[in-house]
Amino acid sequence: MKIAERIRTHSEVRICSHIDADGIAAAGIASHALDGIDVEHSVTFVKNLDEQVVEELRNENDELVWFTDLGSGSLEMLSGLSFVVTDHHVPSDVQSRIDEEQILEVNPHRVGKDGALDISGAGTAYLVALALDRVNVELASLAILGAVGDMQDQSNLKLVGTNRSIMEDGRRAGVLDWLMDARFFGRETRAIPRILQYSNDPRLPGL
Numbered sequence: 001m002k003i004a005e006r007i008r009t010h011s012e013v014r015i016c017s018h019i020d021a022d023g024i025a026a027a028g029i030a031s032h033a034l035d036g037i038d039v040e041h042s043v044t045f046v047k048n049l050d051e052q053v054v055e056e057l058r059n060e061n062d063e064l065v066w067f068t069d070l071g072s073g074s075l076e077m078l079s080g081l082s083f084v085v086t087d088h089h090v091p092s093d094v095q096s097r098i099d100e101e102q103i104l105e106v107n108p109h110r111v112g113k114d115g116a117l118d119i120s121g122a123g124t125a126y127l128v129a130l131a132l133d134r135v136n137v138e139l140a141s142l143a144i145l146g147a148v149g150d151m152q153d154q155s156n157l158k159l160v161g162t163n164r165s166i167m168e169d170g171r172r173a174g175v176l177d178w179l180m181d182a183r184f185f186g187r188e189t190r191a192i193p194r195i196l197q198y199s200n201d202p203r204l205p206g207l
């Protein structure tokens, strides 16, 4: 994978990630993977990528910025930075107009997959981590944490597509497992009548 090759050529990388569950899981995956190949790195979390954030990143003069769980929608803002992107948000269409060698990006939308269901930001970072070293299959649990954090299981009541293969990776590696169960928020802390009253998955009409 080209992104993995590119990352390998650097001794220092800045990870820049979205500050939500998926983004934090993605940064965790990237950080573990870089630790594994002895690449120095730091992590910056941002709410979103705007001109000010990008300007601050430019001033840092990093060898390489690895954007996780963001970046694809802001490619046109990133000129002047040396970067790679692992993201699942809808991309700006810059990629088609720029030489592929310049923008290295993993994004399900680029291959006709649904970025809301198929894979999360953490999942895309996991694919790069795997390409860096197969030992990173142990990070499958973080990739699934990101997918669930982004509620990618909600419309099918289960994870599907690439997320499903990552689950299987994780089970084979012994780092995660799953079972059929009812999902109620607060099942550890709330009284049963309250759990049922506030349930929205499944929704219980009349309660």
Ligand SMILES: [Mn+2]
Pocket (backbone or CB within 6 Å): 022, 023, 069, 088, 120, 121, 122, 150
């Ligand atoms: Mn995400």
